[in-house]
Amino acid sequence: KDNIITLAIETSCDETSVSVVKNGREVLSNIISSQIEVHKKFGGVVPEIASRKHIENINSIIKNALDEARVTLDDIDNIGVTYGPGLVGALLVGISSAKALSFGKNIPLVPVNHIEGHIYANFIEHKDLEPPFTCLIVSGGHTHLVNVKDYGEYEFLGRTRDDAAGEAFDKVARALGLGYPGGPIIDNLAKIGNKDAIEFPRVYLDEDTFDFSFSGLKSAVLNYLNSSKQKGIEIVVEDVAASFQQAVIEVLVEKAIKASKKSGNHIIAIAGGVAANEGLRNLMELRGEEEGIEIKYPSKILCTDNAAMIGCVAYYNYVKGKIGDLDLNAVPNLKL
Numbered sequence: 556k557d558n559i560i561t562l563a564i565e566t567s568c569d570e571t572s573v574s575v576v577k578n579g580r581e582v583l584s585n586i587i588s589s590q591i592e593v594h595k596k597f598g599g600v601v602p603e604i605a606s607r608k609h610i611e612n613i614n615s616i617i618k619n620a621l622d623e624a625r626v627t628l629d630d631i632d633n634i635g636v637t638y639g640p641g642l643v644g645a646l647l648v649g650i651s652s653a654k655a656l657s658f659g660k661n662i663p664l665v666p667v668n669h670i671e672g673h674i675y676a677n678f679i680e681h682k683d684l685e686p687p688f689t690c691l692i693v694s695g696g697h698t699h700l701v702n703v704k705d706y707g708e709y710e711f712l713g714r715t716r717d718d719a720a721g722e723a724f725d726k727v728a729r730a731l732g733l734g735y736p737g738g739p740i741i742d743n744l745a746k747i748g749n750k751d752a753i754e755f756p757r758v759y760l761d762e763d764t765f766d767f768s769f770s771g772l773k774s775a776v777l778n779y780l781n782s783s784k785q786k787g788i789e790i791v792v793e794d795v796a797a798s799f800q801q802a803v804i805e806v807l808v809e810k811a812i813k814a815s816k817k818s819g820n821h822i823i824a825i826a827g828g829v830a831a832n833e834g835l836r837n838l839m840e841l842r843g844e845e846e847g848i849e850i851k852y853p854s855k856i857l858c859t860d861n862a863a864m865i866g867c868v869a870y871y872n873y874v875k876g877k878i879g880d881l882d883l884n885a886v887p888n889l890k891l
């Protein structure tokens with residue numbers, strides 16, 4: 556068969572997304588329905604509400620994705636679905652929909668790991684990108700450094716020991732009263748703030764670990780805010796944002812550079828919601844140029860949660876024969 560058409564479903568957190576992908580890397584449609592407005596007033600994602608919203612929306616979003624791609628279910632060769640990691644109730648909505656379509660239309664079901672999806676967003680963006688490369692995955696739930704040796708073959712180098720990078724952005728934004736999700740807001744404020752205004756700690760842990768830790772930095776920001784209030788010192792929000800962001804991205808960039816040297820890779824790809832951060836992208840490119848390492852990242856819409864990246868993984872799994880069956884279940888803490 557010349558062309559393989561994948562229908563992909565992603566419902567692991569607060570985005571209901573369905574995409575149609577051709578031969579893994581060509582996106583025919585990528586519908587993303589964000590629930591951010593609903594969760595905003597709670598300051599974060601409420602799992603029960605997320606599941607209900609997915610149920611309300613999933614059928615019409617599947618229809619929209621097929622229509623926009625100008626295909627019908629009869630054209631679909633495989634159905635990719637995120638089965639973890641994520642919120643169990645949210646994952647089950649996508650999985651149940653995928654199973655129903657798979658059973659009803661006799662289409663192979665392909666289980667997809669969400670973290671792998673973030674990595675593969677780079678394959679959609681960069682048509683000529685091939686492993687091996689080093690990948691820094693930074694999202695609201697994950698901070699991982701991996702050596703991508705081949706499609707589906709990973710060597711784990713490091714992970715966060717406490718908060719994920721995106722989680723740190725969200726928590727600091729909340730402390731500054733900036734709203735949810737905090738990442739993009741801090742990113743924008745950082746552009747007008749002074750990154751050298753406040754000396755926040757850079758947490759490298761031991762010299763030779765690729766692990767991260769962001770909870771100490773978060774506490775340092777909270778302490779700074781409290782003691783400034785007590786002493787009556789004016790808090791310049793954009794300076795706090797810029798100084799905090801700089802402390803996060805310097806550690807991310809230096810560890811990624813070190814990891815790529817260790818693995819002998821000449822490419823670093825960044826992935827996940829925090830890969831949308833302009834400070835991170837800029838510093839990564841600056842340091843990459845100095846070190847002779849090529850830097851790749853997806854466009855912003857492919858950095859945050861979307862089904863196109865899930866479709867890309869599903870394609871590569873499908874051609875390898877990695878197909879699931881109807882007893883597929885959600886795995887909330889699925890590892891890469």
Ligand code: KG4
Binds near residue numbers: 829
């Ligand atoms: O990948 P994603 O959509 O969901 C997870 O799988 O977690 O990532 C969401 C996270 C949130 O923590 C959000 O604040 C962060 O990505 N984020 C950003 C930016 N855009 C989104 N963090 C920093 N700068 C940004 N521009």
Ligand code: ZN
Binds near residue numbers: 669694828
């Ligand atoms: Zn994600």
